[in-house]
Amino acid sequence: MGNLPTIHVITPTYSRPVQKAELTRLSNTLLHVPNLHWILVEDSQRRTPLVTHLLQESGLNYTHLNVETPRNYKLRGDTRDPRIPRGTMQRNLALRWLRETFNKNNSLPGVVYFADDDNTYSLDLFEEMRNTRKVSVWPVAFVGGLRYESPKVNAAGKVYGWKTVFDPHRPFAIDMAGFSVNLRLILQRPQAYFKLRGVKGGYQESSLLRELVTLNDLEPKADNCTKILVWHTRTEKPVLVNEGKKGFTDPNVEI
Secondary structure: OOOOOEEEEEEEEOOOOOHHHHHHHHHHHHOOOOOEEEEEEEOOOOOOHHHHHHHHOOOOEEEEEEOOOOHHHEOOOOOOOOOEOOOHHHHHHHHHHHHHHOOOOOOOOEEEEEOOOOOEEOHHHHHHHOOOOOEEEOOEEOOOOOOEEEEEEOOOOOEEEEEOOOOOOOOOOOOHHHEEEEHHHHHHOOOOOOOOOOOOOOOHHHHHHOOOOOHHHEEEOHHHHOOOOEEOOOOOOOOOOOOOOOOOOOOOOOO
């Protein structure tokens, strides 16, 4: 691919009935993106056969990691609860892997993107982010109780604030799917991680980004943040009330 920057896509995942369906959908999207490296991190004590087989059959360039979030760290859905949001330890492990794998003076161009497995992604998004100099940003649909949240961009093409209802005065009031980071910046700022403690709900993104850039450094993409290229869709939780009844589905069949 010559000097085409590699996109390192970090995806935390956990076991649930729709896990394989969501990972299959995401992997089918990523297959169409050239020069991409998928870092899939399981919230598990060990790498599971389901995810291992899916990656082996995906046709993608991938790295398979795992770290289990301790039970006492898991969020209970209450914003006042100090426990960490799902995926935090998994994203941090992926950041550590990148720093241990690539030299901070490495000249190979790359971009880091946090792509959860329950979102829908336009292929255009990946080409938008590929030439990120520091941190690129764009809108995300179906978050914060809105049709979309977005950076505010002025006539000069600079980000000056955030279109969001929830705490718009956050340093970076943006969804996890709404930004990408230049790999070299990640490598040169080893202190930049998602904080595990002392971070209010909705501030995880800010806890990382404030260690990397200022508001003035942000690079608006998606036609100055006027186009939607990623949707926080989520898969409907399946109704499995008849599972376990004798003579019905085989529990050994992987779904």
